[in-house]
Amino acid sequence: MYDINQVRADFPILARQIYGHPLIYLDNAATTQKPRQVVEAMVDEYYNVNANVHRGVHYLSQQATDLHEASRETVRQFIHAKSTNEILFTRGTTESINLLAFSFGEAFIHAGDEIIVSTLEHHSNIVPWQMLCQRKGSVLKVIPMSDDGHLDLEAYEQLLSEKTRLVCCTHVSNVLGTLNPVQDIIRIAHEHDVPVLIDGAQSVPHMPVDVTALDCDFFAFSGHKVYGPTGVGVLYGKENWLDRMPPYQGGGEMIKNVTFEHTTYNTLPYKFEAGTPDYVATHALATALDYLSALGMENVHTHEQELTRYALQRLSKIEGLHIYGHSPNSVISFQVGNIHHLDLGTLLDRLGIAVRTGHHCAEPLMRRLGIEGTVRASFALYNTQKEVDALVEGIQRVAKMFG
Ligand code: PLP
Numbered sequence: 001m002y003d004i005n006q007v008r009a010d011f012p013i014l015a016r017q018i019y020g021h022p023l024i025y026l027d028n029a030a031t032t033q034k035p036r037q038v039v040e041a042m043v044d045e046y047y048n049v050n051a052n053v054h055r056g057v058h059y060l061s062q063q064a065t066d067l068h069e070a071s072r073e074t075v076r077q078f079i080h081a082k083s084t085n086e087i088l089f090t091r092g093t094t095e096s097i098n099l100l101a102f103s104f105g106e107a108f109i110h111a112g113d114e115i116i117v118s119t120l121e122h123h124s125n126i127v128p129w130q131m132l133c134q135r136k137g138s139v140l141k142v143i144p145m146s147d148d149g150h151l152d153l154e155a156y157e158q159l160l161s162e163k164t165r166l167v168c169c170t171h172v173s174n175v176l177g178t179l180n181p182v183q184d185i186i187r188i189a190h191e192h193d194v195p196v197l198i199d200g201a202q203s204v205p206h207m208p209v210d211v212t213a214l215d216c217d218f219f220a221f222s223g224h225k226v227y228g229p230t231g232v233g234v235l236y237g238k239e240n241w242l243d244r245m246p247p248y249q250g251g252g253e254m255i256k257n258v259t260f261e262h263t264t265y266n267t268l269p270y271k272f273e274a275g276t277p278d279y280v281a282t283h284a285l286a287t288a289l290d291y292l293s294a295l296g297m298e299n300v301h302t303h304e305q306e307l308t309r310y311a312l313q314r315l316s317k318i319e320g321l322h323i324y325g326h327s328p329n330s331v332i333s334f335q336v337g338n339i340h341h342l343d344l345g346t347l348l349d350r351l352g353i354a355v356r357t358g359h360h361c362a363e364p365l366m367r368r369l370g371i372e373g374t375v376r377a378s379f380a381l382y383n384t385q386k387e388v389d390a391l392v393e394g395i396q397r398v399a400k401m402f403g
Contacts, residue, residue: 001303002295008382010035010291021352024387029174029202029331029378030356031224034288038228041287045280053279054253068279071286072269075234078289079200079219080210085239085268089277092233093201094124096220097168099235099272100197101128103245104166104218111137114163118143118151119368120173120180123361125199129168143169145368149176149325153184160192167196171203175333175360175376176325177308179203186216195241201225205380206304206330208297211236223281227380228288232281235272242268249274292381300381304330307379311388318395324374333360333374336395339402341373347398348375353391 008014011033016023025033045067051060053068072084081087090096109115115129119142126140133140141164143156151169160167167189172179186196195217203209204221211219218241223232237245247254247265251274256264265271292300308328315321320337336344345357358373359366366372377391 001299004303004382004384007295010037011382012036014382018352018354019350024353024390026377026379026383026387026391027354027356028205028380028383029225029376031230032205032227032380033382034227034229035291037291038284038288042229042280042284045283050280052276064279067283068277071282074286074289078293079204079236080212081236082212083239086236086242088235088237088242088269088272089282090233090235091231091278092222092224093199093220096233096235097124097197097199098128099248100218100220100237101132103248103272104241105132105136107245109136109138109165112163113138113165114141114161115139116141116143116156116159116164116167118169118180119145119365120149120151120176120178121168121170121362121364122174122199122201123363125168125170126364138165149173149178149327151180151185153181153188156185157188160189160194164192164194167194168199169196170199170201171209172206172329172331173325174202174331175362175365175374177327177329177331178325179327179329182214182216186214190215202331207301217241223285223288226285226288227291228285229281232278232285239268242272247271247274251275253277295381303381304379307383307385307388308332310385311377311379311391314388314392315395318392318399320399321395324369330379331376332378333376335371335374336399337402339398341375344375344395344398347401348391348394351390351394351397353394355391
């Protein structure tokens with residue numbers, strides 16, 4: 001196990017006071033705070049290395065290129081992909097999924113084809129598929145779930161047909177913390193020769209992930225949710241799929257040769273990376289992943305599961321508090337009596353406690369649960385039991401105010 005105080009000292013923002021209270025940051029599912037090492041990597045690159053990658057013969061350009069491509073290798077190792085050809089840099093999970101929806105859609109989706117998503121999806125894993133369905137005249141199907149937030153695998157098997165072209169499912173729900181049985185979901189899809197996209201935005205920050213062992217065909221995650229900078233993310237794809245998909249955007253770096261009549265495209269992964277990449281962010285993302293590897297993802301996972309279990313146990317004792325789903329995966333959504341989630345979130349903020357309120361970009365899931373929104377506390381590797389205690393006390397204080 002790592003030394004939590006030492007770890008917290010790596011995150012300067014955690015020392016801030018908010019309205020005279022120590023900051024208790026429990027909005028990690030939205031974005032995580034950044035360790036000094038990540039910020040310093042960015043500053044150092046801008047101060048000492050900065051030059052555009054891939055195109056320069058000069059020293060700095062080659063050094064920046066080396067850092068950028070070494071970052072791709074770090075990502076490959078972190079998620080256990082087979083080759084760096086399978087690692088595409090994007091702006092984040094949302095862009096990764098939009099890239100896939102456009103490119104896979106162009107190559108493989110036709111009128112009448114079906115795409116399956118689950119009830120637990122973030123809008124980022126719904127809307128791009130809806131837009132594709134509108135473009136192509138294809139149909140979106142939805143895996144139903146139980147009241148406690150678990151997907152119905154029997155119903156899922158029934159949904160698969162000879163018209164199904166892709167299954168898209170989140171690894172961990174950003175609202176309920178449900179860890180989906182993605183191994184089964186992938187195996188069942190493959191029995192029907194259907195590829196699978198896993199949205200890993202809420203799994204990569206919290207648990208070891210091995211895309212090769214999972215055997216998923218595509219996998220997306222965001223840098224900023226995994227202690228890295230904003231504006232960078234990853235789409236993993238198996239080479240045999242990526243090879244057969246057309247580019248997403250045109251421009252520099254994704255070409256081999258250009259004439260006014262015709263363009264030939266670059267090899268993987270560059271075919272999907274038009275324009276100057278955010279090479280400072282990719283280097284900083286790799287620094288964040290190195291930071292996590294040094295702590296050990298198993299340790300991070302254990303720490304957060306223990307903390308979430310502790311929080312579930314303490315929160316469930318608060319009178320009138322209702323928890324949605326009951327999974328120990330770093331995310332807890334709840335409501336207290338008839339206190340509006342926005343009021344509760346606003347008053348907790350006055351105590352220095354940052355939680356998220358609302359629909360969490362999952363309106364269809366809210367509709368399924370029959371609610372408008374929740375308060376969501378989400379944990380990271382630096383959160384402590386003392387912070388959970390402060391959350392519990394804060395909620396009790398607000399509840400008292402509301403009588
Ligand atoms: N998917 C899930 C499960 C998420 O939790 C999020 C962000 O909250 C996203 C996708 C979108 O991530 P981003 O905004 O970084 O593209």
